[in-house]
Amino acid sequence: MGPDSTPTPTSGRDFVRQIIDRDLVAGRNAGRVITRFPPEPNGFLHIGHAKSIVFNFGLAAEYAGARCHLRFDDTNPTTEDVRYVHAIKEDVRWLGYDWGEHLYFASDYFDEMYAFAEELIRKGLAYVDSQSEEAIREQRGTVTESGLESPHRQRAVEENLRLFREMKARRYRDGEHVLRAKIDMASANMLMRDPVLYRIRHADHYRTGGTWCIYPLYDYAHPLEDALEGVTHSLCTLEFANNRELYDWVVENVSVPHRPRQYEFARLSLDYTVMSKRRFLRLVEEGDVAGWDDPRMPTLAGLRRRGITPEAIREFCEMVGVARADSRVDLAKLEYAIRDNLNRQALRVLAVLRPLKVTLIGWPTGRVETSEAPYFPRDVPQEGSRPLACTGALYIDRDDFSESPPPGFRRLVPGGEVRLRYAHVIRCEEVLKDASGSVTELRCSYDPATWGQDPVDGRSVKGTIQWVSAAHAVPCAVRLYDRLFTVSDPEAAAASRGGDSIFKDFLNPASLEIIEDALVEPSVLNDPGDTRYQFERVGYFWRDPVDGRGDRPVFNRIVTLRDTWAKVKGGGTRKDALSSPRGRTVGGKRTVKGVEAVTRRPRAPAATPPRLEPEVRERSEELRSRWGLDPADAEILARDPSLSGFFLATVSECMRQGASDERRSAAAVANWMINALPPLAGGRELAQLPFGAPEFAALVSLVEGGVLSGRGGAAVLEVLAREGGSPSEIMERLGLRQVSDADALSPIVKDVVRAHPAKVEEYRAGKEGLMGFFMGQVMQRTEGRADPKVARELLEQALAEPVQR
């Protein structure tokens, strides 16, 4: 359960949580919730994995007694390695999760998996295919053509068993045989066309060494891993949705101890980056980044080195949510989560990235004035301060001085005043330049009366800037990181240019700027290495954990501060130049400005009537002329002979049961069949439903006769579709008999209106959507029995009555 004691809300939660809630209520899985995070140890984790980790482990933390397994899905010996196992464990731990004793390896299940394979063979559900890889591929067919059955498909069980055992016993070379499931070469789902379960690979596995030379494939191994571990909710990304049918086939056809369920959610895509191991590998190998942990990389190692905290990543993942719609998240959301987290913990210190010398006129030589500067602003509930020494020789940032300031500039200008953070107000009296005309030094006067207080004469000083004392400042290097790509969707941009490999064309040449001669106040030298800072007015930083913790600090910029001034100032800044080519949706297609011409797709021609099979057209005509059905309805019924048959049978049942108007009954039956039945049938054929034409006719008659409202009819039909029975009995049992008597309804309606005076005002003021609210109230109070037509009329009357003053 969640931290709050309120009962778990049934809505406002993602679809998986809703499924789990329902499972718990229904008592499924003996009340257990077990999830798993199943990486393959063949690469580094990235922020996309973080979404899955936060989801799976978050679920485990949320439900009482639930847990999440860390399982390495290591079924492919040729790509996997222990070093990834270590790295992945470190990343998961860093993110803040603990799998306790539940660390598993698919490779630990090889014996069981093998035994289940023999079981499939014995059941005649798997066979050894001895064709080449190419032959198998050719026989698979295409998405529009069914496949061909393998010549080995009908091998005897004994032969299959012998061959499979020999495969295991190293009698064959790679690729000589495979074990295949015997399912359906004509399946519309390509994955069900006799998928390969085992292949021969004479390769050492990093954990099982040379013990095995046959290895199971994902679609066979994964469901078994889940089943063996008792995983209840196996959560994976959308691209595995097609695999679910096979997943179910596997757990249904071998004698596993438990039945897991797979659910798919959308993977995380982030603007201005790519999210694939293959892409990362190229960037690393070709030197575009410094390594897997380059702070520009979306790998967890990269984010960690950048200085982003695990809390921020968790927060981000929770903000993004979990759903089934493909999506792409705005980088601003990640940045918000990072800033939000760092704001609460970062020590505020002063640093100057691009130093400009400032000499205070009249400052006594050798004088040092020290103030105790708080580490946090008043709105951050944290304690702490450090002494900050001020002298007559300072540095400020070049960006904080301008000889020709744009409108609204609140920093130093010739003759103008500015506040030095935690020190005096100074006035720029003189601008010194070198031969080339660039500013080398500012000579400023200072107002001694402004130390720790506002100017005594009440004049206002608009700007405050950071500074460092020349005598005290510590030289340091600063690495400014920016987005890795110049376009929001590099993959799409590359694809629209027709190339697979040119995603690198969109690399941001300015993704890293190194400043070698920055200055920072000396207090940072005393802090723990992993301290997060806010360099006031600049951004969040920390010392690079690899290069920056020695005598000469190196700071990584984690994220900039929100900069409303840059926006006011407008175009010409580097940042703006980068943020303009945002992905845009045009005609439903995501395009990238400047990459693909933004052209509006011509409107599709008006829908042409679909071509109908002659017999369908004939049936449709018949339904139309004989029963007066709406052409669209007639066509739907005509498409499926069993549908039209059921329709006919139901209509004649209606007449037998005493209906008077044949056409009216026909229209009603068609309506109910077409609009209400399909979602309740849940994929079942009509013949599989637990009721027939007589019951359906009875239901339609009850509604037509006004005994049952349309809503009530739907409720009855729901029960009927689930368990069968007699509609009128179900109606009585549920107490759904419609109340149409205005005298009975009127008091209830008046009550509802009286109970919600504010809503009534709003309604009368024109918010007509509120009618749904009032109707809902009436329906609730009558437990759905009110005749909606009557109720609505009464409601309209009641609401129209003049306001009493």
Next chain:
RNA sequence: UGGCCCGUCGUCUAAUGGCAGGACACCGGUCUUUGGAACCGGCGGUGGUGGUUCGAAUCCACCCGGGCCAGCCA
């Protein structure tokens, strides 16, 4: 082109037949010794067309758009 999945503010996400809500972004304001933070306010959305219903983002049909699937990868 067959099957499956998916279309809600610019972006992400709620609403499970009954008041289209939240977050980020954006715009304005208050406050401020950070052009930060916080606070207040604003802008802005159900892909389309029909249908069912007292009532549709939600159910049905068709259309449009997007994603996934033809590895002995996962």
